[in-house]
Amino acid sequence: xxxxxxxxxxxxxxxxxxxxxxxxxxxxxxxxxxxxxxxxxxxxxxxxxxxxxxxxxxxxxxxxxxxxxxxxxxxxxxxxxxxxxxxxxxxxxxxxxxxxxxxxxxxxxxxxxxxxxxxxxxxxxxxxxxxxxxxxxxxxxxxxxxxxxxxxxxxxxxxxxxxxxxxxxxxxxxxxxxxxxxxxxxxxxxxxxxxxxxxxxxxxxxxxxxxxxxxxxxxxxxxxxxxxxxxxxxxxxxxxxxxxxxxxxxxxxxxxxxxxxxxxxxxxxxxxxxxxxxxxxxxxxxxxxxxxxxxxxxxxxxxxxxxxxxxxxxxxxxxxxxxxxxxxxxxxxx
Numbered sequence: 001x002x003x004x005x006x007x008x009x010x011x012x013x014x015x016x017x018x019x020x021x022x023x024x025x026x027x028x029x030x031x032x033x034x035x036x037x038x039x040x041x042x043x044x045x046x047x048x049x050x051x052x053x054x055x056x057x058x059x060x061x062x063x064x065x066x067x068x069x070x071x072x073x074x075x076x077x078x079x080x081x082x083x084x085x086x087x088x089x090x091x092x093x094x095x096x097x098x099x100x101x102x103x104x105x106x107x108x109x110x111x112x113x114x115x116x117x118x119x120x121x122x123x124x125x126x127x128x129x130x131x132x133x134x135x136x137x138x139x140x141x142x143x144x145x146x147x148x149x150x151x152x153x154x155x156x157x158x159x160x161x162x163x164x165x166x167x168x169x170x171x172x173x174x175x176x177x178x179x180x181x182x183x184x185x186x187x188x189x190x191x192x193x194x195x196x197x198x199x200x201x202x203x204x205x206x207x208x209x210x211x212x213x214x215x216x217x218x219x220x221x222x223x224x225x226x227x228x229x230x231x232x233x234x235x236x237x238x239x240x241x242x243x244x245x246x247x248x249x250x251x252x253x254x255x256x257x258x259x260x261x262x263x264x265x266x267x268x269x270x271x272x273x274x275x276x277x278x279x280x281x282x283x284x285x286x287x288x289x290x291x292x293x294x295x296x297x298x299x300x301x302x303x304x305x306x307x308x309x310x311x312x313x314x315x316x317x318x319x320x321x322x323x324x325x326x327x328x329x330x331x332x333x334x
Contacts, residue, residue: 027074044119051142060148
C-alpha cells in the first residue's frame with residue numbers, strides 16, 4: 001500500500017460535504033474534532049484561522065485544515081464567532097452575540113444565512129482518514145492553503161456540479177471527488193520547499209532504504225527479517241540496518257511492526273474482518289500475537305479500538321440536532 005495513497009484509497013466514505021451560502025457579517029467556529037477538513041471558496045471570500053495561522057481565501061483557493069483543534073471561518077478577521085459547530089455537525093449559537101442572521105438549511109447539502117449570499121464555500125470533512133498515513137497527516141501544518149496555479153482548482157467545480165444532484169450513488173461520487181482534491185493538495189504541499197514530511201517519506205528516495213520500504217509497504221504479511229530485506233535492497237544486513245535507522249529514525253524491524261499495526265488498525269476501523277483474518281493479512285501468526293503487539297505498542301487492544309470507533313460512528317453520546325440531520329430532514333429546495 002502506498003502510504004500517501006493510503007490516506008485516501010478508498011478512504012472518504014460518507015464524508016460530510018456541505019455548501020455554505022453566506023452574507024456578511026458571519027463567523028463560524030468549527031469544533032467538530034475532525035482530523036482533516038477541506039475548505040474551498042466558490043465565490044466571494046473568507047477569512048480562515050487555524051492555530052497560529054490565518055489568511056484570506058478567495059475563489060480557486062483550497063484550505064486544508066488538520067484537526068482536531070477548533071478553527072474559524074468568517075467574512076473577516078474582525079467578526080466574532082456567531083455559532084459553533086461540534087462533532088456530528090451539531091450547531092449551537094454562541095452566547096452574547098447579537099445581530100447575527102439566523103443560520104440553517106438552504107436545500108440539498110446546503111446551509112447558511114442567505115440563499116443569495118455573496119460568499120459560497122464548499123467544505124468537506126473526513127471523519128477518519130486511514131490509520132496507515134497517520135504520520136503523514138500529523139506532519140501537515142494545521143493550515144495549508146493552495147492558490148490557483150499550484151493545483152488543479154477545476155476539481156472544485158466538479159464537486160459543485162455534483163453537490164446539487166441526488167442521483168443513486170451520489171455520496172460515493174462526492175467521496176471520490178473529495179479524495180482527488182485531498183491527494184492533489186497533499187502532493188502539492190509535499191513538493192513545497194518548506195514542507196517537512198515524515199522521515200520515511202523522504203527516505204523512499206534512497207536506493208537502499210527505499211527498496212526496503214517498498215517491500216514492507218507492499219507485503220506486510222511476509223516474514224521479513226533484516227537479512228531478507230537486505231537481500232531485496234542488494235546490500236549487507238549491517239549496511240541496511242545502519243542506513244535505515246539513520247534515514248527513517250527507527251530500525252527496520254521496529255518500522256515493520258509499526259507499519260503492520262497501522263495496517264491492522266485500518267482494517268479494524270474500515271472492515272468487519274475477523275481478528276484472525278487481520279492477523280494473517282499483516283504478518284502475525286495468530287490473533288493473540290497481534291493483540292499482544294497491538295496492546296504493547298498502541299496501549300489498547302484491537303477489540304477496544306474497534307469498539308470505541310463504532311461508538312463514535314453511532315453518535316450515541318451526542319445530543320441536539322446537527323447540520324447534517326437538519327439537511328436530511330428538509331430535503332431539496334426547502
